[in-house]
Amino acid sequence: MSSIANKSLFNRIDGVTLWLYIALVLVGIVAVFSVEYRSTDISVFMMSKSHMKQSMWLLISLFTGMIIIFTDSKFFSSVAFLSYAICLFLLLITIFFGVPMKGSHSWLSIAGIRFQPGEVGKIFTSLALARYLSLQEVNFKRTKDRLVGLAIAIVPAILIILQNETGLALVYFSFILVMYREGLPNGILIAIFAMGFLTVSTLLLSHLTMFILITVITIALALLLRYTLKRDATARIILIGSFVFALLFSQLIIPFAFKNVLKNYQIERIYTMLGQDVPVEYQKASENGDGKKKDTGYNVRQSMIAIGSGGLWGKGYLNGTSTKNSFVPEQNTDFIFCSIGEQFGFLGSLLVIALYLSLILRIVHLAERQRSDFSRVYGYCVAAVLFFHFAINLSMTIGLAPVIGITLPFISYGGTSLLSFSILIFILIRLDTERNLMIH
Numbered sequence: 001m002s003s004i005a006n007k008s009l010f011n012r013i014d015g016v017t018l019w020l021y022i023a024l025v026l027v028g029i030v031a032v033f034s035v036e037y038r039s040t041d042i043s044v045f046m047m048s049k050s051h052m053k054q055s056m057w058l059l060i061s062l063f064t065g066m067i068i069i070f071t072d073s074k075f076f077s078s079v080a081f082l083s084y085a086i087c088l089f090l091l092l093i094t095i096f097f098g099v100p101m102k103g104s105h106s107w108l109s110i111a112g113i114r115f116q117p118g119e120v121g122k123i124f125t126s127l128a129l130a131r132y133l134s135l136q137e138v139n140f141k142r143t144k145d146r147l148v149g150l151a152i153a154i155v156p157a158i159l160i161i162l163q164n165e166t167g168l169a170l171v172y173f174s175f176i177l178v179m180y181r182e183g184l185p186n187g188i189l190i191a192i193f194a195m196g197f198l199t200v201s202t203l204l205l206s207h208l209t210m211f212i213l214i215t216v217i218t219i220a221l222a223l224l225l226r227y228t229l230k231r232d233a234t235a236r237i238i239l240i241g242s243f244v245f246a247l248l249f250s251q252l253i254i255p256f257a258f259k260n261v262l263k264n265y266q267i268e269r270i271y272t273m274l275g276q277d278v279p280v281e282y283q284k285a286s287e288n289g290d291g292k293k294k295d296t297g298y299n300v301r302q303s304m305i306a307i308g309s310g311g312l313w314g315k316g317y318l319n320g321t322s323t324k325n326s327f328v329p330e331q332n333t334d335f336i337f338c339s340i341g342e343q344f345g346f347l348g349s350l351l352v353i354a355l356y357l358s359l360i361l362r363i364v365h366l367a368e369r370q371r372s373d374f375s376r377v378y379g380y381c382v383a384a385v386l387f388f389h390f391a392i393n394l395s396m397t398i399g400l401a402p403v404i405g406i407t408l409p410f411i412s413y414g415g416t417s418l419l420s421f422s423i424l425i426f427i428l429i430r431l432d433t434e435r436n437l438m439i440h
Contacts, residue, residue, distance in 0.1 A: 009069065012433040014366060020359040021410065021425050025061075025418070027352060028411035029054050031339050034318055035332045050332055050413045057415040061422035068426040073434050076427055077131050077374050084128035084152070090117040091159035098163055106165035118160045118168045119420045126381035126424065128152050129175055133182055134373035140183045149179050166266065167404030174388035178380045195249075202250040203274060210250045218243045258282045269402040272297040299335060302328045303397045307341030307349070314345030332413040334405060337397045352411075356390050366432050375431040382424045 033044070033051035046052060090108060094117050098105030106116050129152050132138060138145050153175035160169035180189060202210055221239060222229060229236050258267055259282065271278045306322035309315070320342035322328055328335045341349045360383050367379025386409055393408040395401035407414060409421045 009433060013069070013429055014362075014432055017359065017362050017366065017425065017429055017432075020355060020362060021422070024352075024355055024359065024410040025058055025422075027340075027355070028336070028408075028413075028418075029058065030317075031336050031411060032332045032413045034320065034343060035323055035326075035336070035339050037318055038324075053415065054413055054418065057418045060415075061419050064419065065422060065426035065429075068423065068430050069433075071430065073431050076127055076378075076431065077134070080124075080127035080131035083124040087117065087121045087124035088156065088159065091121060091156055091163075094118075095159065095162050104164040106160065106163040106168065115416045116165075116168070118156070118163070118165060119416045121156045121160075122171065122385050123420060123423050123427070125153060125156055125172065125175065126378055126385070127427075129178065129381060130374045130378035133179075133377045140179070146179070146184065149182075150176070153179075165405070167406050170392075170404065171385060171388055171406070174384040175381060177384045177387075178377060181380050182377065198246060198249060199254065200274070202254045203270070204276065207251055207255075211247065214243065214246045214250065218246075255281070266402075269404070272300065272402070299329055299403055300396070300399045303335050303338040304399055306338040307398065310342040310345040310349075312346050314341075314343050314348050317343050319343065333407060334393070334403065334412065335397055336408055336412045337394060340411075341397075353394070356386075356409075360387050360390070363428065366428060370432070370435050372431070372435070375428075375435065378431060379428055382428050385424065386421070 029051050032054055033049075036049055036051065037044075041049075094106060094108045097108065099107040099109050099114060101107050106118055107114055108117055129149065132149060132152060133140060138148075140146060140149065153172050157169040157172035160172070176184070176188070176192070201213065205213070218239065225235065225239070229239065262270075267282050268278055302322060306320065306328060309321065315321070318324070320339060322342055323331065323339045328338055331339055337349070337352075340352055344351075363379055363383040363386070367376050367383065370376040370379060389406055389409045392401055392404070392406040393412075396403050396406065407417050410418065
């Protein structure tokens with residue numbers, strides 16, 4: 001410990017995390033360049049091109065990272081709640097004054113600078129949750145403290161949903177994984193998976209079939225747990241309550257949400273993922289008023305074609321047919337991974353996946369070696385956010401998840417996204433430099 005404490009600040013920086021981060025960003029710039037490159041381009045250094053803009057954002061991110069490295073590590077815990085409050089304020093005013101873009105109002109323009117408060121909010125929510133769970137008076141075994149922790153994560157998500165940016169809002173639910181590490185009961189995770197199973201079953205089966213299925217499962221549980229139910233009134237209440245909730249959820253809540261809350265394209269994306277046509281009861285008139293049904297599965301099909309055509313070795317850099325001919329919309333953002341799969345094949349895709357998994361596992365390692373509760377929880381927040389983005393984006397590109405606008409960290413084009421993920425990483429690196437020197 002003393003030898004580590006005597007090292008200079010730069011010698012205490014975790015080089016593995018830093019180099020994995022830089023490798024992924026460089027892969028992103030190379031991929032973005034391949035998407036926009038045309039043989040008629042005058043120069044590769046055209047500032048109007050996305051890869052040059054992304055390169056500038058990398059320099060800004062590294063400069064910001066240097067500032068973070070030289071910042072007193074106590075600063076991040078001391079401003080956690082204040083920054084979170086500012087984040088909620090920005091999210092709130094974005095609902096009313098947000099700049100319309102691709103059907104949402106999640107962008108805010110201040111002094112000519114346009115950014116997504118929801119992207120930046122992941123940093124502040126991570127800090128606030130880490131600060132709260134590290135307070136001495138907080139006992140995460142108490143229901144009240146668990147509810148407060150859940151509220152810290154979910155309130156920003158609700159505000160982002162009101163901006164019609166559902167995909168970004170879902171990222172905030174990844175913080176539940178952090179709370180599970182800090183002592184959230186297994187029953188919560190079981191309930192979450194049960195809700196997912198109930199939702200998918202409701203979308204695939206008829207109302208009558210769902211009623212029979214729920215009833216049969218409830219009766220089977222009652223028979224298996226009959227001795228417990230005889231002795232424990234609470235168990236009886238939970239079983240009956242679960243039965244009533246499951247019926248209301250499948251027969252009323254899901255149909256109401258699909259008929260009155262979700263947009264037409266959202267419904268079509270969900271059913272496309274499930275490999276089903278939208279039922280007649282959920283079909284709505286075309287939102288663009290031209291009476292034409294939009295092919296919502298086009299992006300995913302073209303993405304899968306591009307990845308599959310890459311084979312084992314890929315077609316070679318700048319030789320991707322789908323990439324060169326812009327067959328996949330949003331290919332430099334949401335579907336950037338398909339350009340990697342087409343040009344570098346299965347092996348290249350596997351290498352990128354390995355880089356991501358190595359970074360996430362390294363972050364978990366950094367989190368576990370912290371002596372400070374604040375630093376440990378924050379590390380897990382970073383790992384959870386990165387894992388959610390990575391898993392959902394890859395699932396989108398191969399048709400295993402609906403297209404919900406989740407970017408691939410460090411690789412997808414986007415200045416706000418790159419800067420936000422970079423700040424998340426550099427704060428963790430800074431906290432890790434003092435893991436043996438102080439406790440927040």
